[in-house]
Amino acid sequence: MKAIVNVYLKEGVLDPQGKAVHHALGALGFDSVSDVRVGKQIVLDLDAVSMQSAEEEVKRMCETLLANTVIEDYSVEIVQ
């Protein structure tokens, strides 16, 4: 089983990297972009008895280590 975790800064928390990338895209003529958020993706290979138990465990990993919930949100996707 694989877990795909996406971690990104919360809405309302200014994302300096996203802002810089947005600015660079504008300078290259890509005017259609209204906002950019830069996050990170963490892919875990794991053993779990069910997709539900895997998701619960990975969420605990996010709360404990993978995300800093003071400034970051995360999403978890479990794939077979």
Place this chain on the structure above:
Amino acid sequence: MKIVVPQFPGTNCEYDTKYAFERLGFDVQILWHEESLIPAGTDLIVVPGGFSYGDYLRSGAIARFSPIMKAIKAYADTGGYVLGICNGFQILLESHLLPGAMKRNENLHFVSKHQYLKVENSDNRFLRKCRVGERLNIPIAHAEGNYFIDEESLEALYDNGQILLTYCDKDGNPDNPNGSVGDIAGICNKERNVFGLMPHPERAMEPILGSDDGIRMLEGFLS
């Protein structure tokens, strides 16, 4: 007076920190992060700067789970004094010994220069030798010093006098090198026994280094 300086893989300011406090007459012991006991009679723990665990995931995020951090948390919970400098501050934030979190600097640059700081509160053990409003010239060197805390918690920091240092220019006007909320450079916890700051007072101990203002800060911990 006995100080313990924990050392993580990637820490690089432990010997500067040892040198600085020894100049002030402290007895300093560097302790590997796998240790799980703080020596008896320790008067202060200084979590030093550097790049613990290569800053992987987030600055300080992995160091937080070292055995020695459990001991440091227990030490702080019983009223022991803890000071975190730069990466040490980031580790204390990740450990929830101090509130808030660090983001990448607003301009995305690694900023390394001398920076003036304004003393906002000296009613604490750390800055008791300084005056409120006094300016200190102290080096900064970081890529993630953009301190963030939500508005409600920021109000609590103001109300409790937990904001110790802000970034300013030599005349005391706000001059923020990294985008931190409220120009914050250093804070303490509500109980005022845990302190964190991004600037490096241990690098400002002699005039030949460009400033010796660090002495007035660190000597607050002398008995």
